[in-house]
Amino acid sequence: MNETKVTEHHSDSxxxxxxxxxxxxxVIVEVQLRYEKDKIYDWFPYVANLWARRRCPTTLVVYAxxxxxxxxxxxxxxxxxxxxxxxxxxxxxxxxxxxxxxETAVETPELTLLSGAIHGNENRDxxxxxxxxxxxxxxxxxxxxxxxxxxxxxxxxxxELETLMTMIKPERHSIxxxxxxxxxxxxxxxxxxxxxLVRLIEKRGLALTDESRSQISECADTxxxxxxxxxxILAERAEDIFN
Numbered sequence: 001m002n003e004t005k006v007t008e009h010h011s012d013s014x015x016x017x018x019x020x021x022x023x024x025x026x027v028i029v030e031v032q033l034r035y036e037k038d039k040i041y042d043w044f045p046y047v048a049n050l051w052a053r054r055r056c057p058t059t060l061v062v063y064a065x066x067x068x069x070x071x072x073x074x075x076x077x078x079x080x081x082x083x084x085x086x087x088x089x090x091x092x093x094x095x096x097x098x099x100x101x102x103e104t105a106v107e108t109p110e111l112t113l114l115s116g117a118i119h120g121n122e123n124r125d126x127x128x129x130x131x132x133x134x135x136x137x138x139x140x141x142x143x144x145x146x147x148x149x150x151x152x153x154x155x156x157x158x159x160e161l162e163t164l165m166t167m168i169k170p171e172r173h174s175i176x177x178x179x180x181x182x183x184x185x186x187x188x189x190x191x192x193x194x195x196x197l198v199r200l201i202e203k204r205g206l207a208l209t210d211e212s213r214s215q216i217s218e219c220a221d222t223x224x225x226x227x228x229x230x231x232x233i234l235a236e237r238a239e240d241i242f243n
Contacts, residue, residue, distance in 0.1 A: 010204065011046045012233060016054070026054050030088075031233050032064040035072045044079060044086050060088045065118065065152070067093045093118045100125035102132040109133035113145050116161075117152040124160060131164045144192055151226070193225040197232060206238040215242060 017025040028046050032039070043060055051058040064070035070092020077086040096118050099105055105112040116130035130149060134142055150158050194216050201208050219225055231241045 010236065011042075012204070014050065023054050023056050025056055026050050026058045028058070028060045030060065030062045032062055032069055032073055033066070033230060033233070035069045040077045040086075043088065044077060047086060060086065061091060062088045063091045065092070070094065098123060098126060099129050102129060105129040105132040106136040109136045113149055117149045120149065120152075120161070121154050121157045127157065127161050127164055130161065134165070144196070147192075190220060190222060190225065193222060193229065194219070197225060197229050200229060200232045201238055201241070204232065204235075206232075206235065206241075208238055212238060212242060 011028045012031050013029040015027040015029060016023050017027070028043075028050060030039075030043070030046075047058050047060050062070075062073045064073050070090050071094075073088055074090040074092075075087075077088075079085065096114055097111070098119050099108070099112045099115040100123065110133075112129050112133035116126050116133075119126045120130065134145060137145060150161065153161065197216055198208065198213070216225075216228075219228075228241050235241045
């Protein structure tokens with residue numbers, strides 16, 4: 001079992017739950033935008049390694065926004081040893097509630113926005129709840145959240161969301177967010193995407209060269225920046241993001 005070359009494993013994120021200074025539970029969070037058949041050979045080492053290091057209950061949670069990908073990722077992974085099977089906990093469309101109640105939207109704005117991104121194409125009342133949720137969120141975050149939801153809506157649903165945002169508490173920053181989203185070259189949107197990209201790369205522990213930083217700062221195309229952000233979620237090397 002000795003290896004001359006150590007294989008590195010990098011999960012997307014790890015959340016530790018503490019009781020005082022003691023770690024009592026660890027959660028590995030993986031984002032899957034598409035199904036990758038070989039990913040299961042990473043997931044068990046993630047769980048086993050973190051369990052051995054932290055010596056506490058360890059759980060794997062996979063976020064898959066596409067329904068077919070979510071169902072495939074939820075399949076049990078038999079390791080081969082009797083009784084040893086890893087079954088990922090998957091957060092997909094079927095696991096996200098359909099939120100239409102304005103009061104619930106204000107109480108749980110982030111969950112409501114996730115509901116809008118997943119169910120907004122089929123349900124107008126979900127889009128209404130999204131607007132109430134946006135008005136309950138810190139204004140500085142509104143643009144980012146609107147972009148996240150809008151990019152996952154059809155053109156018809158996006159126009160419906162824009163209309164609703166002019167009707168429900170328009171005095172907040174929601175209308176500004178929609179305007180920025182519609183204007184793909186808005187400086188604020190570009191700066192936001194650049195900051196998200198750099199922070200994501202750094203949080204994942206990937207090496208960011210001066211050349212790559214310049215490439216990010218000089219990019220003025222939102223579609224390109226958005227593509228780089230999606231690549232950065234799963235990339236094993238920083239150079240894979242830009243190639």
